[in-house]
Amino acid sequence: MSNFIVKGKCRCEENPVQFQYTKEPFEIHYCLCTDCTETCGGSLAIIAVVENAEFEVTANQDKIKNFDSLETCHRKFCTECGCHMFLNVDAYPDHTLVHVPTLERGVDLGQTPDRWVFTDSKHPMFTIPDDGLPRHSGWEATSNT
Ligand SMILES: [Zn+2]
Numbered sequence: 001m002s003n004f005i006v007k008g009k010c011r012c013e014e015n016p017v018q019f020q021y022t023k024e025p026f027e028i029h030y031c032l033c034t035d036c037t038e039t040c041g042g043s044l045a046i047i048a049v050v051e052n053a054e055f056e057v058t059a060n061q062d063k064i065k066n067f068d069s070l071e072t073c074h075r076k077f078c079t080e081c082g083c084h085m086f087l088n089v090d091a092y093p094d095h096t097l098v099h100v101p102t103l104e105r106g107v108d109l110g111q112t113p114d115r116w117v118f119t120d121s122k123h124p125m126f127t128i129p130d131d132g133l134p135r136h137s138g139w140e141a142t143s144n145t
Pocket residue numbers: 010011012016017063078079080081082083
């Protein structure tokens with residue numbers, strides 16, 4: 001077994017919510033859907049899809065609040081700093097969707113982004129770079145399946 005581990009945290013300077021995963025993510029994708037972008041206030045979301053069994057909140061779990069941005073979409077925020085760290089969606093009950101920017105930088109995350117999804121919902125001020133990755137107008141499952 002490897003010692004693979006990737007850690008993340010909220011933006012609290014003291015007692016941050018901390019979490020980690022211990023297996024390479026199932027996938028990483030760029031999401032342009034309105035739910036992600038409007039909730040996060042960003043032009044895109046970079047999402048790592050991690051198995052629940054390999055994902056763990058390791059500190060300050062009591063600071064996490066759930067917000068259902070959709071009936072099927074359960075987003076986890078820090079009640080103190082407001083950081084949106086990860087979410088669960090009903091369609092993928094065995095996985096947690098981690099917002100990659102909340103993870104430590106400069107380490108191997110176990111995957112790299114493999115596609116763009118919900119390009120039809122893209123904000124008009126954002127231009128998708130010519131990175132050669134597949135683009136999908138709506139949701140498209142990974143080829144990992
Ligand atoms: Zn926080």
